[in-house]
Amino acid sequence: MLLGVPKEIKTNENRVGLTPTSVREVVEHGHQVIVETQAGANIDFYDDDYRTAGAEIVDDAATVFARADMIVKVKEPQPSETRQLRPDQVLFTFLHLAPDPEQTTGLQESGCTAIAYETVTSDRGGLPLLAPMSEVAGRMAVQAGARCLEKIMGGRGLLLGGVPGVGPAKVTVLGGGVAGNNATRMATGMGADVTVLDKSLPRLAQLDDQYMGRIRTLYSTVESVEQCVLEADLVIGTVLLPGAAAPKLVKREMIKHMKPGAVIVDVSVDQGGCCETTKATTHSDPTYIVDDVVHYCVANMPGAVARTSTIALNNATLPFVVKLANKGVWPALGEDRHLANGLNVCRGQVTYEAAARDLGREYTDPQRFINNGKGPDAEAA
Incomplete structure (x- = not known):
């Protein structure tokens, strides 16, 4: 061939x-x-x-x-x-x-015959060709979010991990899959106050065991998502339905009531995003602001590394x-x-x-x- x-x-x-x-x-x-x-x-x-x-x-x-x-x-x-x-x-x-x-x-x-990396599956129920890019994007999401929290980027002027005497930023991770776990790993490592939401109780149990009390895990409902989004300084959206459009978990109305200068990094943007205000951006112009909330929605995040x-x-x-x-x-x-x-x-x-x-x-x-x-x-x- x-x-x-x-x-x-x-x-x-x-x-x-x-x-x-x-x-x-x-x-x-x-x-x-x-x-x-x-x-x-x-x-x-x-x-x-x-x-x-x-x-x-x-x-x-x-x-x-x-x-x-x-x-x-x-x-x-x-x-x-x-x-x-x-x-x-x-x-x-x-x-x-x-x-x-x-x-x-x-x-x-x-x-043509078009075969998509992101829907190839494995015996273990995962998406093996999407996983490495989800790992990269999850880790990058925290880097990008930390940068966007800086005042010069329109953010709240917060250091993600805080310093002695000053509390860390609150990070909400929507989705506990590969990207979500990698975002959690990075955010926790940088000292942030992290909450992860997912609809899979076994997945939440795995994360709870993995991080041994260093994060909070919550079952994802309309109410829990709303509460965590409104409390967050940084929201990282990693929700994935294989091959389908991402569900819109973060509603337009929620954005209006978020903290001014809060940040949303929507890793789900390739599948349309999990936020109603998401629109794809590029590395050359990565952010935009809606209702004083900074949005980072780069559709090929791993392309930066x-x-x-x-x-x-x-x-x-x-x-x-x-x-x-x-x-x-x-x-x-x-x-x-x-x-x-x-x-x-x-x-x-x-x-x-x-x-x-x-x-x-x-x-x-x-x-x-x-x-x-x-x-x-x-x-x-």
Whole structure:
């Protein structure tokens, strides 16, 4: 199989789909890789590194899209990229379709087979390709929130951990999953006063045991969310429903009654955000203010630490990339139900139920295309 790695073009996105180490692994399995020139240069993965690993360097993204059997990216394809996708092509990347009807339409019109990192599952019930970026985003959320609490950023003028004689900032973490736990870890380590809300009692018990009384855990209800949001200096939203739009836990009315200069960091922004006032921002213009509350809603937070994020992501995605290349897309999806859960769009149809529901699109069972690993054309052939 010929794999293609274009340079990411989303604003301030410096991650890259495959590292030179990953390219070498793919090549060792007998496949070819083409990489757009300078695709990884901003994080010190240079063209010569890719050549040494066995890749061919090409001059532009158009060549990558025109030649490759499978495109391996990081972020969702931008409109100029979506228009270059082909019906016989596989796209393997983050998609986050539920809040993005324009991208969904573009992928449907392209006819490509689009497999989303964020809905691939595991035997343990997790999301193994989303997890490393959730770890990064959760930890970054606290860094960003601490910075936004500074007066110069519009915040309350608080030091997250306080100092002797001055109490720490109150941090509310909505969601106790991977991102929420990592945010809790960072905020606790910096000395903040942390409360975590979740609807899973077993998860709350795990967090309670893990932090041994250093945090508060609360069952998430409308009332408990409202109370904690209004008391908080920093709210970190990490709520996730796989492949679906994030529930709007923080209502517009709550924002009006938050402390002036309080901060919201919405890690859930890729799935539309868990706050009614959330709108996606970029690293070059990361914040805005609503009712004196600072909002940090960068849609590709891990892109700011792109080298760390790229290596962490590749550690998780590489086995699946190799499997798709070695076996072919349909046999690979047919034998691996967890990878099959990543199939979001195929031949113009939305094949992930939660995304189809939130988008108001018709849902098509992915097994119609997987066909026990034989592919949609097996009978016709």
